[in-house]
Amino acid sequence: MPTSPEAEDPIDEAFAAYLRSCDEGAVGSREQFLSQFPDMADELRQLMEAADAIDRFTGASIAPQESDVADAGAETIDAEFFDPAESGDDPAATLPEADRPSGDQGPTLPFDLGDYELLEVIGRGGMGVVYRATQRMLDRTVAVKMIRGGMLACENDVRRFYTEAQAAAGLHHPGIVPVYQFGQRAGHHFFSMAMIQGTDLQRKINTEEMAIADAARYVRDVAEAIEHAHQNDVLHRDLKPANILIDRADQVHITDFGLAKHLGADSSVTGSGAAVGTPNYMAPEQAGGHSDRATRQSDVYSLGAILFACVTGRPPLVGDSVVETLMQVVHQPPPLMRSLRSGVPADLETIVGKCLEKQPKKRYQSAQDLADDLDAFLEGRPINARPRNRVIKTWHWVAGVPLVGALIGRKVVGTTAGHRRFQAAMLLLFAMLPFFLVGAAVWWNHHSQSMPEQLTLAGGLDGGVYNTVSAALADRLQQSHGVESRVVSTSGSLDNRSRLLAGEVDLAPMQSAAIRGGELCVVAPLFYEAAHLLVRADDLEAASGQLAGKVIAVGPVGSGSRTTAEMILDSLELSPDISPRRVIEWRDLGKPESPTVALICVGRGSSLVEGLLRSGWVLVPIPESISISLQHPTLRPITIDRGDYLAAEIPATGVQTVGTTAFLAARRDAPAALVRASLEELYRPPQIFPRLIPRDHAAEWQGLDFHPEARRYFASTDDPSS
Known part of the structure; x- marks a missing residue:
């Protein structure tokens, strides 16, 4: 393939590389360099000899001298400090005389450089050689720096050389070596500066x-x-x-x-x-x-x-x-x-x-x-x-x-033994991490699903059915599983909900309306709660169903009874302006100044209601019970029968009312062992509560959000109560 006229001759390229290497002090010996180009060794040797002749004409010597001044010269990359034992001297100075690169020879000393007489080499660097010299006109000793390579120095080196001289010449400070003069004599670029007698910091x-x-x-x-x-x-x-x-x-x-x-x-x-x-x-x-x-x-x-x-x-x-x-x-x-x-x-x-x-x-x-x-x-x-x-x-x-x-994304070049040990430990940890995670997950699952050592159950109002059911369940769990259990009294369903969410209790009975959101779930249906509309027998108007204008006693805010009462009264269009509400202790209903109407939502057969019926109160039907249950899905029509209250005069057809369902609820993260144990004790004979909804009726509430363990329990065919 013909060579392009613009292409450089390979011999010229190799010789240019040789000159650059000489200027940078990177050539070991001439023969070593020629051995890299065996096909053109003879031509290169002739060019080198021609360069020697030019250098002999301009003069050069690289014999190293111990000096009182250190000047390492400026370099693009200066590798001298990779070996701290070395000084700033030119690496070529350690070579035998015959092997030194010819382009690095300086003038034969003493050498006349205009007003200066160069006497000896006192420093050498990548670009320049420093001489002790005498300035004749001022009769003083100075240091003269000359560019290496003589007339063969490239334009870039010359420019950099003069940059140094001009930069230093413009500064006047006792801590900066002053430059006196710079220029060119006999093809040699140089500048003179003060002669500093001493050493350099690297040698120290x-x-x-x-x-x-x-x-x-x-x-x-x-x-x-x-x-x-x-x-x-x-x-x-x-x-x-x-x-x-x-x-x-x-x-x-x-x-x-x-x-x-x-x-x-x-x-x-x-x-x-x-x-x-x-x-x-x-x-x-x-x-x-x-x-x-x-x-x-x-x-x-x-x-x-x-x-x-x-x-x-x-x-x-x-x-x-x-x-x-x-x-x-x-x-x-x-x-x-x-x-x-x-x-x-x-x-x-x-x-x-x-x-x-x-x-x-x-x-x-x-x-x-x-x-x-x-x-x-x-x-x-x-x-x-x-x-x-x-x-x-x-x-x-x-x-x-x-x-x-x-x-x-950070590059790490060198590492210490500590870094390597730390990384080895990290890699070992990463290798073992899956096993640790699996083990931790198994342990946590076992721990979180196991039976707690202490249990707290929410009750309700003192003397109420919630307290009765929670106390009976707590006793059974403590006897059968050895778990320390206690019951705390509350103000009702909404209070129980708050305590469950706060983690203050583990289980709590509450009405279905209180079980909402994604954090609570159903453990089991407990019993039906009926709305008891009670009227004092001497209030004939109220007894006939005329409730407008009557003050009605209701449960406290936060109780399920109060929530149910408000839903019923709203459906009957009895606003607080028409029929004011009053919260009093249920046991105070017998006092003369108490309201003559009370709306209590409680389980049928309640001892509270039984006592009021014995003291002159009567049960009144709640009208439009079906319409009310349609308006409020959590309510359902219920009939209070004679068997619920034997001492009361209840018609054979019963008293029509509405009611809701009380459930045992827990947090969604409640341990599976606790849920299963509670269900087993709840349905274990003898029956924990006379009107407890049977286990096989739990399917009626399958639309509700049951705890996963409760759902598995009710889906099983092994029913110990059957």
């Missing part, structure tokens, strides 16, 4: 454990210098210990503004998608490939990382590779300094934690704020930063577990 970290007060003082002074840069709209973006020089007076000086960005103009040499800086010390927004979004808080993050390294001897986040470190910086919280060095003060831990927040808005909003807090720490005053509360700390730790991180 590598040498010995630093005093905490010294670490805080160094970073405070650096923060104040960076605040000056920020006030002049310059971001450093590559703050790290190797870029902080310490002179013989123990004062700090910031150098290497090669990655600086001017906030007032588009002066950055990188664009979106580039991760610029040193991975261990760059802010998460830079590590994530958004160096164009770097702000003052990005430098604050780097200051916190430097302080962390000064105290603990290592950066906050260290991965096995550049990519892993970048991922940790973006996603992983740093460890506590106290986990790496005991005795770190809590306030210093808080200061560093605020600097290393992932979100810029949570960090110190200026380098000066950080410097002020470090000042307060050094002087023993309260700091402004506040530590994270225990809940947030715990959540951040748990979010570092790989399984949890995957569930919440």
